[in-house]
Amino acid sequence: MNVLLKSTTIIDSKSDFHNQTVDILIENGVITQISKTIKNTNDVKEIDLENLHMSQGWFDSSVSFGEPGYEERETLENGLNTAAHSGFTSLAINPNTNPVIDCNSDVSFIKGKAEKHAVNLYPIGALTKESKGIDLAELFDMTSAGAIAFGDYKRPIENPNLLKIALQYASNFDGLVLSFPQENKISGKGVMNEQVTSTSLGLKGNPNMAEELQIARDLFLLEYTEGKLHIPTISTAKSVVLIREAKQKKLNVSCSVAIHNLILTDENLTTFNTNYKVLPPLRTQDDINALIEGLKDGTIDMVTSDHNPIDIEHKKIEFDFAKYGTIGLESAFGILNKHFSTKKTIEFLTKGKSRFGIHFQPIAIGNKADLSLFNPNGIQEFTKDHIKSTSKNAIFENHETKGMVYGIIANNKLILN
Template sequence: MNILIKSAKILDTKSDFHNTVQDILVEDGLITKIGSHLKNPNAYTEIAFKDLHISQGWFDSSVCFGEPGFEERETIENGIKTAALSGFTAVALNPNTNPIIDTSTDVSYLKSKGVNKAVKLLPIGALTKGSKGIDLAELYDMKNAGATAFYDYKKPISNPNLLKIALQYASNFNGLVCSYPQENKIAGLGVMNENVTSTSLGLKGNPDLAEELQIARDLFLLEYTGGKLHIPTISTAKGVALIREAKAKKLDVSCSVAVHNLYFTDESLTHFDTNFKVKPPLRTLDDITALIDGLKDGTIDMVTSDHNPLDIELKKIEFDHAEYGTIGLESAFGALLQKFTLKKTIEILTRGKQRFGASENPIKIGGKINATLFNPALKYSFSKAHIHSKSYNAIFMDETLKGEVYGVIANNTLVLK
């Protein structure tokens, strides 16, 4: 792949050209020249867009693509295309498929589907067989096959001894164990945040306590066992405080937050729109403030779109019976830019790579090109026209967002809108 990128503002604090407008010459997937007004004697393809900005490729630590088993929701091929057109060059792929990804063969299958693509697929293997929370899955074999972490997607490990054993065992091969933060006996049948809003709507509530008890338990176990723990999609102020305390103790813990939990409160559910039925539930403005503060001070390591395509039959039903989840890859950049500065947004979108085994590629001469192209200025109302997924369960539908992604250049592959 040989291209010349024209007049791009480089946003990469690890690059000598950070915050400058440059031309970038790419030959065979490597950056060979960076400078002003580079010539193009070999008539390479030129890339020029309005208000073009470029950064290191973005990373998402939690996406679902459906395949195998739920191809009507999303296929891996279209999921990769969606991620690329949304600016992501690496995604950690959840194991909530049919069958569940819980063997080395399953992981190898996913890896094979991502070969020679612009977006690097990082398969997450199930922590337990069938994600049933009873017996550990083939963690070591999956790690050798290329699994980047182990997680029963959105299913808490109710047995503390099982999590203890998982942390101890995975530490032998530097495995990353993920534990969904919810105590099911406290959450009960709650379908939204337990608060005055849930009472007024007549919907069963899922209290903050359900998340906080589980986080506290998991952190005690981590302190006892050692190992590496990731707590995905936290949503409460107390949860942030607990993880901040754990990091002060030098525990090897990381965590993420879903972008919609930074944006919407539980009051968004007043119209019973099932696109707002997510897990963990939308919380309060105080929680959002604490989550944003946690991102700013590094307590929260990364933001995820928590992209989960679901077909219409699973969403267009009574609220209590609708499935949890929203798509989010396409709206993640635009939503973050409404909450953070451009500099902070790009920093957030490029966090977490090392934790999940994705490489960092600074924009420098001689380095591999792994980059996202975008325009941060455009404002628009998010609509179906902006969706590349096969499913349309979008929590950000009709929201005013900011920033347009042009595409990505990675793995010697160019994907543009």
């Protein structure tokens, strides 16, 4: 794949060309020239788009598709295409399939399905067999097949000794263990944040304490085992404080936050729209303020769309019985760019790679092209027309976004909207 990008502004703080508007020539998937002006002497495909910007390829640390087992929600092929058109070149995919991704062959199946695609797919193996929280899965074997981390998606490890053993065992091969932060005995049957709004709506609440107790326990186990822990999708102010203190103690811990938990509050649930039913639940503005502060000071390591397609039969039902989850790949850039600077948005969308052991390079001559292409300007409303996922459970439907994604260049392939 040979392509010449004209007048593109580079947003990459690691690159010598950061904030410069240049032409870039890519030949056979490698950046061969960067200059103010490059003449198209070999008649290669030329891309000249309005206000074209580029950055290192974006990464999402928590994405769910359906295949295998739930293809009605999303196939791997359509999911990868959705990611590409949303600007993502790398995804960590959760093991919540049927069967659960909990062995070498399952990881190999997922990797094989994505082998020739522009988007890089990195499986997260289940931490326990069938994600039942009883016995450890085949962690080392899955690492050999290409798994980059281990966790039971949206399922907390209730047995503290099991998590202790997992952290100790995974440390033998530098494995990253994920532990979903929820104490089920505290959260009970809560379906939204426990606060004034839940009382007024008559819905059972899931209190902040359910998350915070679990994080406190996990951090204590981490300190004891000296393992490597990632806490996905935190949502409360106290959680930020706990993880900040743990990092000050030099514990090997990281965490993420879902984009919707940075933007929306529990007050959005007053319409009983099940697209707002997510886990962890939407919290309060005070929690949002603390999460944003945690991002700014580095306590929170990355953001995620927490993309989770749910078919209409499991979403368009009574709120108490609807499944948790929202799609988010398509809206991720536009929502973040609306609420944060473009520089911060790009930082949020690229920062998680190193924690998950994903190789990346600055935009420079001689490096492989792994690029996200976008226009940071322009206000629009996110509607169903922007959804490429098979499932349409979009929490940000009818919300205002800023900018637009043009596509990606990765794995010697060009995908444009």
